[in-house]
Amino acid sequence: MAEAPAKSAFTGHDQPAGAKSFILFRRPTAKTGLVAWLTTVDHKKIGMLYGFFAACFFLLGGVEALLIRTQLLVPNNHFVSAHFYSELFTMHGTTMIFLAVMPLNAAFFNLLVPIQIGARDVAFPRLNAFSLWVFVAGAIILNAGWFLKAGAPAAGWFGYAPLTSKTFTPDISADLWTVGLQVLGVSSIVASLNFIATIVNLRAPGLTMMRLPVFTWMALITSFLIIMAMPSIAIALVEVIFDRHFGTNFFEVSNGGQPILWQHLFWIFGHPEVYILILPAMGYISEILPTFSRRPLFGYPIVVFSGAMIGFIGFGVWSHHMFTTGMGTVATSAFALATMAIAVPTGVKIFNWIGTLWGGHLRMRPPMLFALGFIWLFMMGGFSGVMHSAAPADSQQHNSYFVVAHFHYVLIGGSTFALLAAIHYWFPKFFGRTINEFWGKVSFWVIFVGFNTTFFPMHFLGLNGMPRRTWTYDANMGWNEGNFISSLGAYLLGLGILIYLAAAVWSYFRGEKAGPDPWDARTLEWSIPSPPPEYNFAVIPTVHARDAWWYEKSHPAEIAREKSAHARDEAAHGGIHLPDQSWYPLVAAAGLLTAGLCFAHDNFVGAIAGGAILFAGIYLWSLEGPGGYHVHPETPADAASH
Amino acid sequence: MRRPLIPRKLAPCLRALPALAGLALLTGCWLDGRQSTFDVKGPVARAQLDLFMVTVYVTAVIFVVVGAVLAYAMIKFRARTAADERAEPPPQGHGNFLVEIGLVSASVLCLVIIAVPTLKNIWFTYEVPDVQRANAYEITATGYQWWFKFEYPAEQIDGVGPLVTGNELVIPAGRPVRVNLRTVDVIHSFWVPKLAGKVDMIPNRANHLWLQADQPGYYYGQCAEFCGDSHAIMRFRVIALGEKEFALWRANQEQPARSVAPATADAERKPRAVFASFTTHPGAALSGSAEFDADPFAAWQEKQRPDPAGENPALAAQGRRLFQEKTCIACHTIRGHEGVGVAGPDLTHVGARTTIAAGTLENTPQRMHDWIADPNHFKPGNKMFNGGYTDPATGRRLIVLNETEIDALVAYLQSLK
Known part of the structure; x- marks a missing residue:
């Protein structure tokens, strides 16, 4: 992707004193081809790999959803077996959350965060590659069951104990699920620590926290949520793993275990997880709406603060997933009130987005359409969320299709629409071409209509008493029409996604060439060429205002002066330093993959061997050192100063 | 379901059109199902619905106001021409603190409107109100993969314990x-x-939970937490009866299983039921025929009456023998007869139930025949087939039933009124 810089004069590798030139693997230098992608430490390439894998899993999860909807097309259907259906909805949920939406957000964190803060990479580039490959390892472990006799995990995406115990799931599908999620947790925590370090330390001069682009703010808050939420599920998963492999009794009912404990630990993770999925979406929207309204975000400090509030309160509402577990009156009241409270900062965001539109010049390009669609649908999802906070009413809706409607409004109407908007918006930045506008708009309308046709009737199905995770239903329950329409809507939604992808793929090859700033945007990523060079910024920018690039555009003379001064300083320091590529992140992740798969199969020798590879990989990557080389690009500022 | 006689495959398509037009919302025709949370029949469900409607009204008002502003902004501020798009950018304002404070306050106010009845109803729905507690009737419901057992601690049977039924819970109406x-x-x-x-x-x-049916009636229930592959077909029924009828029902249930009159030479010659081999009819309900669904409560009452004329005593006697020989007794209790097992539903009065297989199939001889012949088709993974008929570890068949034997078992079980 990244073209070699115009004047890519490599000044040779720095050799820190005492470091060996190579251990086991020679440091790769390929800039193209498979080796370049496998060993890359460039945040843009890593972001694209995240995006590629996530897109594949998004399609897989979509196919699973269509099989589910086909089974429910008519009553008493036997299109798929009951067990295969359990596998489908378990893997649909797990895949969409952990293997599609989270890594798509990780893709955008990687692509955008360093550029938005005026940096040349993340704080720990090799660690970044490690989290990518660990994500791939976790995804493989989770999906391995499809190809094994045990089958895929089938206990639901929140795997309630004791359904995951040896008694009720004797095969290894539950082991693949627990180990897979555990591995994915490693990836998420590592990536989040990296982004926190990056955002805190690598901001360009002048980029104070309250000048950070809102997307980067949301990435920061999301990263904090991940490192605080993931340990909870890690503990819960360890307990299941110990119950299954080493005879402990955390959830073993006959020995006094408490399955309710799993629910608490799971949802202490699971509810922040919802915000882990939606806060980045709020970030994309807070970037896209100002650009296409040509106004700054309305109430920036309040949007940022409410994002932090959501993250904070998000840790105090987990038991609203458990209103029907007989918590008693006081606990139920506390969680009901906390849940209502979280609606306030969420509502505030919507008000501010509308405030951003107000008085703007709205340009209805595809990213803007998806962003506006997001506001409408997320608002709907928010309303049904408020309905759930009324705990006694929720005891009717809980685990019904009403809830299925609710969270798809939030996760498709919310997260996914925002991601579809973001892909359209930043596509020209990273591929140098805009996605065909006409087909982008067509895909928007097909997706919008398909989505609502699929999920709006589900509100009625739920209120009409249809439980979720229903392999089949009888013909006399009054659910036939709703399910039939919903399934047709799902096919339409699938068609819309195909149109969207086809337009994107076609545009990758044939789309209109885009300049550095096709949307007249406001943040720093639009100040550099499309696609960005490997080093992002020829000269590290100095930030003078919130929408830094918007400021630069209106103060060209000042900025040009400043840049040439910075370019001279940087040249005096030996040019732009970039880190070397490395095999070790991939090797370490392969070790984790081996360990995970062997452990799930009760092959402890293999698991220890995998662990040894993992530690060897990490040790050798520490030993090889960061390495690095210098580049000396011709900068526009140079040209101007000559 | 009362469906008109239009081709069944076409029906959903025809109904989809008006539904898509939003008529569903206006007429509420999608909320009249057998498990509707809108068609409430007791104080607990009514309190929950009333609270739900508070949330609906509040959010509807917010939706109309916010939606109108959003729609207005989208239309009014839209750049219509290329010139619009290239025009000088609008003023670069950064927000208005007073507006924000006002909107936050308004949101909080809306939530208070929801919070007050929420708190009130959390207490109301949690436990039977004090004034009625002495009058409350107690039941113990136990979940099994994939059926429900119901015990009546108030109805102790000498030398046996509490009265036990399966999948159909009979309660007194008008009483918590x-x-x-x-x-x-x-x-x-x-x-x-x-x-x-x-x-x-x-x-x-x-x-625990509490509920009350204001009127006698026939209500549908279902397991609502994923509990394994056949979760979707773990269903049950609640039948609420008036005081007198409930007492009668209890008295009958406390009786040991009914024995049919001994076989006579006459009975031997009675024609046997002829069962069609199992076929699925797309769109047809398994748990109720059209006649049944027209008035399930009447159908339930009808089910309570034995029908000696329609019975074949010889066949029923053969069924009773087979029930032992084929080891059905290991899992099913038939109080007063041979069965003593507790792993499966109590079948002492199974003939008086309207459904079998946990509310999945209407309790007709034909359906019972289908069920016994191939339980795994209707309820994949069920323990009658996996562990009873077959050894799940090896897949080896343990119980083989031929058509005649199934006929006899059906005749026996149907006679247990």
Whole structure:
């Protein structure tokens, strides 16, 4: 992707004193081809790999959803077996959350965060590659069951104990699920620590926290949520793993275990997880709406603060997933009130987005359409969320299709629409071409209509008493029409996604060439060429205002002066330093993959061997050192100063 | 379901059109199902619905106001021409603190409107109100993969213990019923939408709920927590009876299983039932024929009456023998007859139930025949087939039943009124 810089004069590798030139693997230098992608430490390439894998899993999860909807097309259907259906909805949920939406957000964190803060990479580039490959390892472990006799995990995406115990799931599908999620947790925590370090330390001069682009703010808050939420599920998963492999009794009912404990630990993770999925979406929207309204975000400090509030309160509402577990009156009241409270900062965001539109010049390009669609649908999802906070009413809706409607409004109407908007918006930045506008708009309308046709009737199905995770239903329950329409809507939604992808793929090859700033945007990523060079910024920018690039555009003379001064300083320091590529992140992740798969199969020798590879990989990557080389690009500022 | 006689495959398509036009919302025709949370029949479900409607009204008002502003902004501020798009950017304002404070306050106010009745109803729905507690009738419901057992602690049978039924819970109408919720395996959830919201049955945790049916009637319920592959077909029924009728029902249930008159030479010559081989009719309900669904409560009452004329005593006697020989007794209790097992539903009065297989199939001889012949088709993974008919570890067949034997078993079980 990244073209070699115009004047890519490599000044040779720095050799820190005492470091060996190579251990086991020679440091790769390929800039193209498979080796370049496998060993890359460039945040843009890593972001694209995240995006590629996530897109594949998004399609897989979509196919699973269509099989589910086909089974429910008519009553008493036997299109798929009951067990295969359990596998489908378990893997649909797990895949969409952990293997599609989270890594798509990780893709955008990687692509955008360093550029938005005026940096040349993340704080720990090799660690970044490690989290990518660990994500791939976790995804493989989770999906391995499809190809094994045990089958895929089938206990639901929140795997309630004791359904995951040896008694009720004797095969290894539950082991693949627990180990897979555990591995994915490693990836998420590592990536989040990296982004926190990056955002805190690598901001360009002048980029104070309250000048950070809102997307980067949301990435920061999301990263904090991940490192605080993931340990909870890690503990819960360890307990299941110990119950299954080493005879402990955390959830073993006959020995006094408490399955309710799993629910608490799971949802202490699971509810922040919802915000882990939606806060980045709020970030994309807070970037896209100002650009296409040509106004700054309305109430920036309040949007940022409410994002932090959501993250904070998000840790105090987990038991609203458990209103029907007989918590008693006081606990139920506390969680009901906390849940209502979280609606306030969420509502505030919507008000501010509308405030951003107000008085703007709205340009209805595809990213803007998806962003506006997001506001409408997320608002709907928010309303049904408020309905759930009324705990006694929720005891009717809980685990019904009403809830299925609710969270798809939030996760498709919310997260996914925002991601579809973001892909359209930043596509020209990273591929140098805009996605065909006409087909982008067509895909928007097909997706919008398909989505609502699929999920709006589900509100009625739920209120009409249809439980979720229903392999089949009888013909006399009054659910036939709703399910039939919903399934047709799902096919339409699938068609819309195909149109969207086809337009994107076609545009990758044939789309209109885009300049550095096709949307007249406001943040720093639009100040550099499309696609960005490997080093992002020829000269590290100095930030003078919130929408830094918007400021630069209106103060060209000042900025040009400043840049040439910075370019001279940087040249005096030996040019732009970039880190070397490395095999070790991939090797370490392969070790984790081996360990995970062997452990799930009760092959402890293999698991220890995998662990040894993992530690060897990490040790050798520490030993090889960061390495690095210098580049000396011709900068526009140079040209101007000559 | 009362469906008109239009081709069944076409029906959903025809109905989709008006539904898509939004008529569903206006007429509420999608909310009249058998498990509708809108068609409430008791105080608990009514309180939950009333609270739900508060949330609907509040959010509807917000939706109209915010939606109108959003729609207005989208239309009014839209750049219509290329010139619009290239025009000088609008003023770069950064927000208005007073507006924000005002909107936050308004949101909080809206939430208070919801919060007050929420708190009130959390207490109301949790436990039978004090004034009625003495009058409450107690039931213990236990979840099994994939059926429900109901015990009546108030109805103790000498030398046996409490009265036990399966999958059809009969309660007194007009009286609060407190249901203890237990499970023997995984988490299940007890849900009768027209009477009360759900509460989970969690291992090692003594949960309960209360509900009340204001009028006698026939209500549909279902497990509402994923509990394994056949979760979707773990259904049950609640039948609420007037005081007198409830007393009669109890008296009959406390009787040991009914024995048919001894076989006579006459009976031997009675024609046997002829069963069609099992076929699925797309769109047809398995748990109720059209006649049944027209008035399930009447159908239930009809089911209570024995029909000696329609019975074949010789066949029923053969069925009773087979029930032992084929080891059905190991899992099913038939109180007063041979069965003593407790792993499966109590079948002492199975002939008087309207459904079998946990509310999945209407209790007709034909359906019972289908069920016994191939239980795994209707309820994949069920323990009658996996562990009873076959050894799940090896797949080896343990119980083989031919058509005649199934006929006899059906005749026997149907006679257990």
